[in-house]
Amino acid sequence: MNEQLTLQDIYRARQRIAGLTLRTPLVRSESLSRRWNCEAWLKLDCLQPTGAFKLRGAVNALLGLDAAQRRRGVVTMSTGNFGRALAYAGQHLGIPVKVCISRLVPQNKVEALRQSGAELVIHGEAQDEADVEARRLRDEQGLAYVSPFDDPLVIAGQGTCGLEIMEEQPDIDMLFAGLSGGGLIAGIGLAVKSINPRAEVIGVSMNQGAAMLESLAAxxxxxxxxVASLADSLGGGIGLDNAWSFAMTQRYMDRGYKVDEAQIARAMLHFLREEKLLVEGAAAVGVAAVEQHQLDLSGRRVAFVVSGQNLSTATFAEACRLAGERPYENL
Structure with a gap:
């Protein structure tokens, strides 16, 4: 990392992206506040136009391109949500977008990408293989490559989510967010720690395939x-040549947890029953971490980033099975 992002970069990102993204609600969860004897707040970034927080970084990245790059277009790899966000932003800004995905991406996200206006390339059995293809297309066709997480403009865009949280709850004690490539945690961590250094930033990954947590440990x-997971949005690697998100996650994340599939399933069911929200596994991992690791939140102000709602019926049915429920029963 040759230079450092600052809070000013996040403020600049907010100005850029305002026309294509939403300032999403931060709502108090009465059920979680009672359960854990705390103030629990839900940042509903699942309400972005593309159904996930990824739109913030995608818009900021495309608005940072020069005129020649805009004409040639961009390519990315994705587990689904970033590709959809980049395609949406590209359509509104007149920028051609190619999205490389692996065969692990759920069918609902594949279909959404097919309808998004992007050129879809399905390549490989995992995100890392799709990334190799995206970089090949960059070199072959002269496209601008946009990483879903390891890009300063993407990170600054994701940081606007943290900035909004801090403007409404500046005395927050803890913030939970899903951890994959680290773009969200890096951006949110920068925003949160710049405004309230004592606040804890906590990342959560699934048990298997937690590339950032394994990398941090090493x-x-x-x-x-x-590995396939209910939290499919958290899959994939962080890149062996990672230039931004690894170092920023090291710097700004206080703790990281892994959660198992059954606990993710139960957290997803909680969101539907108690919060009346149908969310992805990646959006529920913070709640899963508190339950699985029996974290004491008594008397704390705690925020959870509810990151996405692009959930297939098949994935929801699997969540019900793992949670010991019949789909749609007692919901």
């Missing part, structure tokens, strides 16, 4: 096998 980026 002290350098690792390649970790990708």
């Amino acid at each position: 002290g350098h980026p690792l390649q970790v096998p990708e």
